[in-house]
Each structure stands twice: as structure tokens, then as C-alpha cells.
Amino acid sequence: MDTDLKELVEENLRLTKDNNRMLRSMRRTARISFVWRIIFWAAILGIPTYIYITYIAPMMSSIFPPGTENANPILKMLGLPSSEALRQAMHTFSNFFNTIQHFTQAASSSPK
Numbered sequence: 294m295d296t297d298l299k300e301l302v303e304e305n306l307r308l309t310k311d312n313n314r315m316l317r318s319m320r321r322t323a324r325i326s327f328v329w330r331i332i333f334w335a336a337i338l339g340i341p342t343y344i345y346i347t348y349i350a351p352m353m354s355s356i357f358p359p360g361t362e363n364a365n366p367i368l369k370m371l372g373l374p375s376s377e378a379l380r381q382a383m384h385t386f387s388n389f390f391n392t393i394q395h396f397t398q399a400a401s402s403s404p405k
Contacts, residue, residue: 374382
């Protein structure tokens with residue numbers, strides 16, 4: 294019986310060591326995968342940003358100098374209004390709501 298117990302303990306020790314080796318390998322693989330994922334996404338986001346800042350932005354600013362009507366051609370391509378058009382729209386809406394407020398105050402204060 295003593296030899297059977299000794300064999301079981303030795304097999305248990307062998308399995309434990311094998312399990313520990315596999316767990317360490319899995320952890321190492323997970324860490325390496327995490328680092329490569331960070332490097333991958335940094336490259337995916339960083340390379341286009343670098344190219345834009347280094348090459349495209351200076352070229353666009355030389356083609357369309359700041360302060361011109363076509364200062365941002367990307368907004369124009371997407372059909373979005375310029376900042377000046379947005380300011381005009383806000384001014385128009387402000388005037389409209391002020392007029393409505395004036396009429397509602399005049400209507401509420403007039404005698405019936």
C-alpha cells in the first residue's frame with residue numbers, strides 16, 4: 294500500500310508541475326498578446342495621424358490659406374456648414390425667439 298501511495302503522490306506532483314508549466318505559458322502568451330494589441334492599435338491610429346500632421350495638413354494649408362471662404366474643404370465635401378454660417382443661423386434663431394418672446398409678452402400685457 295505504501296508504494297501505491299508513493300506512486301500517486303509522484304503522479305500528482307508530475308501533473309501539478311505540468312499544470313504549472315501550462316499556466317505560466319498561458320499567462321506569458323496573454324501578456325505578449327496584450328502588448329502586441331497595444332502596438333497594433335497605436336500603429337493603426339498613430340500612422341495616419343502622423344501622415345496627416347506631417348504631410349497633408351501643411352499641403353492643405355498652402356492650398357487653402359486660413360481665413361478664406363474655403364478654409365475647410367472637408368466640411369464642404371461633407372456638406373456641413375462653415376462656422377460663419379452657424380453663427381448666422383444662431384443669430385437668426387436668436388432674433389426669431391426674441392421676436393416671439395416680445396409678442397407673447399405684448400399679448401399677455403394687453404388689456405382684454
